[in-house]
Amino acid sequence: MTDAGALIECNDVTKQYDGGPAALSGLDLRIRAGEALAVLGPSGSGKSTLLNLVAGLDRPTRGTVTVDGVRVDRLGEAASARYRRERIGMIFQFFNLLDDLTVLDNVLLPAQLAGVPRQKARHRADELLGYLGISRHAKAFPGRLSGGERQRVAVARALMNRPPLLLADEPTGALDTASGQEVRKLLTELNRDGQTLLLVTHDLALAEACATRTIELVDGRLVQEVVR
Numbered sequence: 001m002t003d004a005g006a007l008i009e010c011n012d013v014t015k016q017y018d019g020g021p022a023a024l025s026g027l028d029l030r031i032r033a034g035e036a037l038a039v040l041g042p043s044g045s046g047k048s049t050l051l052n053l054v055a056g057l058d059r060p061t062r063g064t065v066t067v068d069g070v071r072v073d074r075l076g077e078a079a080s081a082r083y084r085r086e087r088i089g090m091i092f093q094f095f096n097l098l099d100d101l102t103v104l105d106n107v108l109l110p111a112q113l114a115g116v117p118r119q120k121a122r123h124r125a126d127e128l129l130g131y132l133g134i135s136r137h138a139k140a141f142p143g144r145l146s147g148g149e150r151q152r153v154a155v156a157r158a159l160m161n162r163p164p165l166l167l168a169d170e171p172t173g174a175l176d177t178a179s180g181q182e183v184r185k186l187l188t189e190l191n192r193d194g195q196t197l198l199l200v201t202h203d204l205a206l207a208e209a210c211a212t213r214t215i216e217l218v219d220g221r222l223v224q225e226v227v228r
């Protein structure tokens, strides 16, 4: 059954890599637009696997993944890349910025790939850099920024094409306390402004600050759900 109110819907999702134990096992999960869902769980419990399936970077062995009306588990390579470009923003533990590009060019990249006219993209980038408090670093290279600043650049890039869904894998994992605090606050504000978040984290402070709902995975199964 599909749920008309769900932005993300995983039905009986199992993922098994090369005959190993299941990384995800019969997972049922629905996330509504506007939610901030934090996924907790020990190392190896399937958290990143879940994000990869939702992002269309990998396919489930069984079950279906539907995001914003798109059957992500059935997309071919080109459609999958387009799906990510148009509907998904991703942020990672280690930023994944291109060090040879300036901050501004990193942020502009998703718009360029989507064929957005330069002028329009530039306007959006300026707006995001301002919103995230990093305008003064626009012409700098990422290597010169602090961890928290780099993660804000990554968030700006992720938001460039106004994705309905923002995915984050350990976004505070590589940050010191102050930078982590910055990113927690930023993600909380984004969700308050209506951005849907799917957040994988070991950081309980992040889950507590930001999540409207928390689930815990153990051995690829959902063991606990806390609604706040």
Ligand SMILES: Nc1ncnc2c1ncn2[C@@H]1O[C@H](COP(=O)(O)OP(=O)(O)OP(=O)(O)O)[C@@H](O)[C@H]1O
Pocket (backbone or CB within 6 Å): 017, 018, 020, 023, 041, 042, 043, 044, 045, 046, 047, 048, 049, 050
């Ligand atoms: N590409 C892959 N090939 C084979 N096995 C994989 C692959 N990716 C993940 N796994 C296995 O699937 C299981 C779940 O991995 P996953 O990366 O989802 O865990 P995680 O919860 O994100 O862990 P961590 O907190 O350490 O990031 C692990 O046993 C892992 O070894």
Ligand SMILES: [Mg+2]
Pocket (backbone or CB within 6 Å): 047, 048, 049, 169
């Ligand atoms: Mg992981």
